[in-house]
Amino acid sequence: MRAYIIRRLLLLPLIVFLVSILTFSLVRILPGDAAVARLGAQAGACQECLDRARQELGLDKSYPEQYGKWFKGAIRGDFGLSNATTREIGPELKKRALVTLQLGTISILFTILIGVPIGVLSAVKSGRPLDYGLRLFSILGLSVPNFWLATLVVYLPVYWWTWNPAKQFKTIGEDPLSHFGLLLLPALVLAISASAYVARITRSAMLEALTSDHVRTARAKGLAEGTVILSHVFRNSLIPLLTVVGLQTGFILGGSIIIEDIFGIPGMGQMAGRAVFDRDYQTLQAVTVITTLTFVVMTLAVDIAYAWVDPRIRY
Amino acid sequence: MATQTQPAVATPDLGPSMISRRWRGARHFVRRQPLGALGIFIIVVLVTLAVFAPLLTDVSPTDIGDDVLVEPSADHWFGTNRAAQDMWTRVIYGGRPSLTVGLAVVLIGVIGGTVMGLLAGYLGGWVDMVISRVFEVLNSVPSILFGLVIGASLGPKLDDTLGSDFIINPRLLAIVIAVSIAFLPAIGRILRGGVIAERNRQYVEAARVIGASETRVMFRHVLPNLLPLMIVLASTSLPAAILTEAALSYLGVGLPYGDASWGGDLGGSARQLFSLAPWLAIFPGVALGLTVLAFNLLGDSLRDELDPRLRGSGLRG
Numbered sequence: 298m299r300a301y302i303i304r305r306l307l308l309l310p311l312i313v314f315l316v317s318i319l320t321f322s323l324v325r326i327l328p329g330d331a332a333v334a335r336l337g338a339q340a341g342a343c344q345e346c347l348d349r350a351r352q353e354l355g356l357d358k359s360y361p362e363q364y365g366k367w368f369k370g371a372i373r374g375d376f377g378l379s380n381a382t383t384r385e386i387g388p389e390l391k392k393r394a395l396v397t398l399q400l401g402t403i404s405i406l407f408t409i410l411i412g413v414p415i416g417v418l419s420a421v422k423s424g425r426p427l428d429y430g431l432r433l434f435s436i437l438g439l440s441v442p443n444f445w446l447a448t449l450v451v452y453l454p455v456y457w458w459t460w461n462p463a464k465q466f467k468t469i470g471e472d473p474l475s476h477f478g479l480l481l482l483p484a485l486v487l488a489i490s491a492s493a494y495v496a497r498i499t500r501s502a503m504l505e506a507l508t509s510d511h512v513r514t515a516r517a518k519g520l521a522e523g524t525v526i527l528s529h530v531f532r533n534s535l536i537p538l539l540t541v542v543g544l545q546t547g548f549i550l551g552g553s554i555i556i557e558d559i560f561g562i563p564g565m566g567q568m569a570g571r572a573v574f575d576r577d578y579q580t581l582q583a584v585t586v587i588t589t590l591t592f593v594v595m596t597l598a599v600d601i602a603y604a605w606v607d608p609r610i611r612y
Numbered sequence: 613m614a615t616q617t618q619p620a621v622a623t624p625d626l627g628p629s630m631i632s633r634r635w636r637g638a639r640h641f642v643r644r645q646p647l648g649a650l651g652i653f654i655i656v657v658l659v660t661l662a663v664f665a666p667l668l669t670d671v672s673p674t675d676i677g678d679d680v681l682v683e684p685s686a687d688h689w690f691g692t693n694r695a696a697q698d699m700w701t702r703v704i705y706g707g708r709p710s711l712t713v714g715l716a717v718v719l720i721g722v723i724g725g726t727v728m729g730l731l732a733g734y735l736g737g738w739v740d741m742v743i744s745r746v747f748e749v750l751n752s753v754p755s756i757l758f759g760l761v762i763g764a765s766l767g768p769k770l771d772d773t774l775g776s777d778f779i780i781n782p783r784l785l786a787i788v789i790a791v792s793i794a795f796l797p798a799i800g801r802i803l804r805g806g807v808i809a810e811r812n813r814q815y816v817e818a819a820r821v822i823g824a825s826e827t828r829v830m831f832r833h834v835l836p837n838l839l840p841l842m843i844v845l846a847s848t849s850l851p852a853a854i855l856t857e858a859a860l861s862y863l864g865v866g867l868p869y870g871d872a873s874w875g876g877d878l879g880g881s882a883r884q885l886f887s888l889a890p891w892l893a894i895f896p897g898v899a900l901g902l903t904v905l906a907f908n909l910l911g912d913s914l915r916d917e918l919d920p921r922l923r924g925s926g927l928r929g
Contacts, residue, residue: 308748315749323761436912440905442855444862445878445897448886455887551754555859559883569757570863573764581761589752596752 301604305597313590317371320585321364324578367582376583381575386583390565394587397557397564400480400487401549407488408495408545413538415492416499420534421526423504431496438493443552447486447559466563483560487552495541502534509533536606543599550588641917648913654906658899662707671698673705673872681889691891693882695870699891703899705872709861710854710903712780713788717853720792722846725799726838732800733807734830744804747797755794755856762790763865783867790865791856799845806841810834840918847911851904858900874900 351357355366370377376386419431454460467475506512507530515529516522553566565584572580642649661668671677677696684691690699732743750758763786770782778785810816811834819829860866861875874896886893 312745312749312752315745316752319749320753320761323765436908437905440851440908441901442858442897442904444859445893445900448878448883448893449890449897452883452886452893453890456890547754551756554756554760555862569760573760574864585753585757585761588754588757592754593752 302601305600309593309597312593313586316589317368317582317586318364320582321360321367324581324585325360367579371583371586377579379577379580381572381577381580386580390568390580390583390587393563393565393568396562397550397553397566399477400484400553400557400562400564401546403477403480403484404487404491404549405542405545407485408491408541409538410492411488412492412495412541413499415496416534417503417526417531419496419500420503420507420530423500423507432500435493435496438489438496441489443486443490444555444559446489447483447556450482450486451559466561479560480562483556483562487549487556491541491545491548494544495538498541499534499538502536503530506530506533536603539599539602539606543596546595547592550592641913645913645916647909648916651906651909651911651913654902655910658707658903658906659711661704662711665701665704665708668704669698669701671701673697673702674870675701681885683889684891690895691889693877693889693892694885699877699895702872702877703874703895706874706877706896707899707903709781709784709787709867709871709873710857710875710900712784713791713857714850714854714907716788717791717795717857718846718850720788721795721799721849721853722842724792724796725803725845726835726842728796729800729803729807730830730834730838733804734811734826734834740804743800747801747804750793750797751801753794755791756859758794759787759790759856759860760863760865762793763787763860766790767865781867781871787857787860787866790860791853794856795849795853799849802845803838803841806838807834810837844911844915844918847907847914851907851911854900854904854907 348357355363358366367377374387374391376390378384379386379389415431415435419428419435422428422431466479512525512529515525520529550566553562553564554570555566556562557564557567558570565587568580569584569588571577572584675697677692677698679688679692680696681694682688682692682696684699688698688700690703692698693702728743728747732740732747766786766789767783770786774782774785780788815833816829819833824833857866858873858875858878861873862879864876864880866876867873877896878893878900882892
């Protein structure tokens with residue numbers, strides 16, 4: 298177990314390093330020239346300005362040199378200047394990552410609060426109409442594209458009641474109530490398909506536990522059905538839920554690119570989406586590396602927690 | 613792509629009578645899996661609409677009409693958009709890119725994932741080491757972010773080199789490549805687990821004892837036993853691939869602006885009009901959701917039929 302954790306921990310920087318090289322190369326093949334993008338209309342007119350902009354952006358150097366310089370900064374949290382806004386990326390990214398972190402946390406809470414009860418109910422009432430209804434709900438939840446759901450949530454109220462749920466974003470400092478209020482809807486939208494997934498996992502784990510020997514024993518010794526379900530069945534089916542937390546991380550990081558844009562949440566996803574269209578190499582690189590780092594760390598944490606919670610799992 | 617952290621899935625044990633059993637199973641499929649049959653029915657309808665779209669409407673999806681932003685009516689079943697294009701036409705044509713990308717990605721992902729999974733899982737050693745690391749690196753980037761970067765960089769490049777007369781729209785090809793790169797490692801990883809489970813089974817040993825070469829064991833003995841897992845993976849990744857394609861088109865990385873696609877019609881500058889003309893948002897979204905639902909229903913029932921142990925552990929985008 299310890300050897301496994303150490304091996305994974307050693308692999309972690311390697312993975313992040315490889316991903317950073319991958320994104321560095323990918324971003325370099327984005328069409329257009331960052332120097333031209335920065336200068337805008339001026340670019341065609343003045344070759345000298347273009348050369349100077351290239352130099353400022355470090356584009357005149359070889360790729361390995363550019364990467365080396367970027368890497369040295371990145372490990373200190375300095376991601377350089379944004380090609381689009383010429384502001385520093387680091388502080389902006391930190392601010393936005395915090396917003397996405399809050400969005401993600403609320404979304405995971407929703408996922409569990411919606412998914413687990415549905416899964417438990419579905420398993421306990423297995424084969425009855427309620428089970429079919431809940432399973433239908435899960436498969437619908439899995440099939441609804443979250444960006445479409447978000448679009449409907451934002452635009453239909455405007456059409457029906459001229460009420461717009463996507464309001465001016467407030468930071469915690471400005472207005473904590475409105476801040477969290479605004480995160481609720483996007484978090485819920487992000488949670489829908491994930492909770493459908495949780496419901497399915499919970500249901501099958503519960504069903505498996507329901508037919509196991511230890512549950513038969515618990516019933517045989519005369520425990521009340523509620524106690525059996527809660528402390529013998531439910532506890533054992535909690536393990537697969539851990540997976541979902543890891544899975545949700547990747548899902549939220551990807552989904553936030555669209556959802557944050559629709560709801561006007563100034564998070565990391567919105568930053569990534571804009572960076573692609575502004576040909577903002579530097580920002581895109583920074584966001585991708587941070588996203589990957591988060592995802593890889595979460596996956597590792599989940600794997601370790603898995604083995605810790607379930608002594609049967611040995612790596 | 614959200615990757616699974618569950619332990620590798622074992623391949624199902626279906627034995628030598630697998631094929632005959634499946635044929636017999638097909639007869640009872642409708643009775644046993646009514647929801648799966650419903651999925652197949654919806655898929656057939658949607659594919660028919662997409663393939664025969666030109667026969668089902670008398671305008672082209674890019675034709676500019678006379679009536680701007682008309683509500684759904686007898687003339688325009690799904691209303692019209694800002695450019696007075698008929699939304700019914702756009703919705704049935706819009707299925708084409710989604711279905712094409714979905715099928716292409718699944719083909720590439722499952723074939724590529726199988727080959728790489730076989731090599732990694734069966735040969736082990738440094739081959740496994742390299743392939744597994746590659747999978748791990750590619751799996752660490754969320755598929756949408758991946759698709760966004762690759763799609764945005766590759767699309768215009770392919771457009772320039774291949775030109776618009778190429779058999780498949782170069783932008784669509786870029787999306788296929790982008791989504792495939794995101795999906796292949798996730799599929800390959802699960803198949804690798806399947807191969808490892810198969811490798812230690814007796815029939816592999818038996819084949820080796822009678823002197824079969826490694827390649828023969830891999831492709832003639834292990835591969836057929838992976839088929840059920842491949843089918844399940846294909847049917848679970850298809851809806852996810854369609855959703856990813858739609859999300860990319862929504863973000864404007866997909867087809868050129870103006871071409872009919874469900875994702876594209878839901879995103880971009882059309883969004884500003886949704887509060888005035890919600891039908892623009894509703895119909896492409898319903899079509900997309902229905903497609904994904906149909907494939908999910910089919911995938912679920914295939915999983916039930918082929919491998920009950922895989923339930924609830926499918927791929928998603």
